[in-house]
Amino acid sequence: MRRDLFRSAFVLGSCVALCCLSGAHVAAAQPSDAGVVVREDFSSRGLPGQWRVVGGKWRVDGGRLVGDSGVGRGVVTFGGGSADFRFEARARFERGEESKRWFGLGVDVPASGSRPETVGVVRGGKTGFSFGEGSGEGAPVPFVGAADGEVRVRVEARGRQAVWFLDDRQVLVTSRSQASGGVALAVGGGTVSFDDVRVTRVRSSAFQRVAAAPVTVVAHRGASSVAPENTMVAQEVGRRSGAVFIENDVRLSSDRVPFLMHDTTVDRTTDGVGNLSALSAAQLRGLDAGSWFAPAFAGARIPTLAEQLADLRTRGGSLLLETKQADSIEDIATVIDVVRAENMTGRVMVQSFDPQHLRWVRALAPEIPLGLLRDKLDADPVAVSQELGLALYIPSGAALEARPGVVGDLHAAGLGVWVWTVDTAERWGRYDGYGVDGVITNRAGELNGWLSGRAAGR
Structure with a gap:
């Protein structure tokens, strides 16, 4: 077959960077x-x-x-x-x-x-x-x-x-x-x-897995166990590790350019100091965001959201974007403007611990799916999800263990359930058994290998 024969047909087997396998080991949501x-x-x-x-x-x-x-x-x-x-x-x-x-x-x-x-x-x-x-x-x-x-x-x-x-x-x-x-x-x-x-x-919820399908693999801050988090190299490794979504965090510079950064300050993950929101885009572009992780990553930069989205658009992948800083709807609008400018509204989902952030996203871009992060379960997750217009409810693993039956309740309401941030096979198996639809992990390649190995009966 000629190389241009199909735009998107994927090799399977040992190539877990493009696909992953799972046996019918869980009663996953069937539309x-x-x-x-x-x-x-x-x-x-x-x-x-x-x-x-x-x-x-x-x-x-x-x-x-x-x-x-x-x-x-x-x-x-x-x-x-x-x-x-x-x-x-x-x-x-x-x-x-x-x-x-x-x-x-x-x-x-x-x-x-x-x-x-x-x-x-x-x-x-x-x-x-x-x-x-x-x-x-x-x-x-x-x-x-x-x-x-x-x-x-x-x-x-x-x-x-x-x-x-x-x-x-x-x-x-x-x-x-x-x-x-x-x-x-x-x-x-x-x-x-x-x-x-x-x-x-x-x-069906687009985020509920069909019967016999594997969990969606989400690379937390890119492949953050093997590359400096929230960088383009971490995104590339996450993509090659088979992640369907790359998860990253966004904050605004002093001149209102969205950059990828988890912490309030740049101190931990760059050679600079200070609050990111107090630094200009030019200052942020000059920081080394890789040396702290390992000498091999020296010179890695803090990406802008636009740079990240352009890479995903041209080379593949979707984005789970966490809003870390948003004091007003104007802050959220700045982020949404970049997503639209890069023609990526169809491949971005926004998540946040702050329900107000999600309300602002919904008002500005109702076409973008939303996920609510929780370190503890709400008293009524279904009611909260419906009020916010969510596609996904995203609890921590510990929160989910307190009430695993909530997965079925959310599925019945048409919602997907992802869990954060899970890095061991024992916990992957436990939450997979609960019926979750996706796993956010620092170890995307290992999770895909675990899924493939279990499907092959190893």
Whole structure:
């Protein structure tokens, strides 16, 4: 396959920097059906109405849809139109060289078949199925399946995130979908047949994980266990460690430029001194934010929020942004202006310990999801969440242990639950058992390795 074939299909296996696996070890939130919009068993002779062939040759034969890629790739688009849906099909390789044939389910494909698009690719091979990344390279799925047998494929798409399953086992996840809801079937390197194609709109919090999916991995202050926190190098390591979200803190300089910094002062994490809010952007840019951590990071700088967002936009990743300093709605507006200027409202969530910060964000940018941080649980977390218009309730691990049943209550109300800041396998397992949807950790790579190892039965 050519490198430009798919914008966002991810290699799985040992490459935990791009995806992570988990067995069906927890009764995670399963969204309810809100209506089947496509149901096709190909009992008629012709291609269903409104299905559009944009590549290759497609026909209905023997109660199955048959796609032949020809010399390029075959694509047929149809249905969709929703950001939250389930896409299911049964597929079987019919013809083609084993190492080259593939098929894909697309969850973000314009009706015209134009790019960019998001398609998960399944390859046939002697050891089973694998996903490729456009270059045609892939890693085996950690179970063996017959290359010529039929496989059930399901995609759970929630906003920008999509999770692919083969025979009910998760094999691929991406958070880079454009969330257009345009669905498609694609084939390459030969002939593939499909049956029982169904698209179902679902009602779900985009932050609740679907059944059998792993927790969302959130890199706390970037990969802060191995790189200086709140720096671009920490963000890069967090991304390569497989984190879906990078968590960082924002404060305003004296001339009102948003910078990434957890503490009130720059004393602990730079070679400077003083309150960040008393220093200008020029002064902050001159500080060394890496030497305190290790000599190898000497010269790392405090990033501006704009620099961070530009990197995420072009190189991948989403941001969980904690507001640390906001004395007025104007302070929050300054942060929101940067998010909008970088065209990143669809990939940023704002969290805070201060409910007033979240009220201001909601008033200024209702399209940005909100999370409330808590070191102790509210008496009624559901009521507080509903009053604030939250997408996520984010307690500390200790707070969650006091009332683990609150996860079910929040799920029933349509909310997601993430937990902070958890760095040991024993606690990962405990909170995963509670059914949390995400884990904020200083050790994103280790958490992804733990998830992959458990899924593989180690």
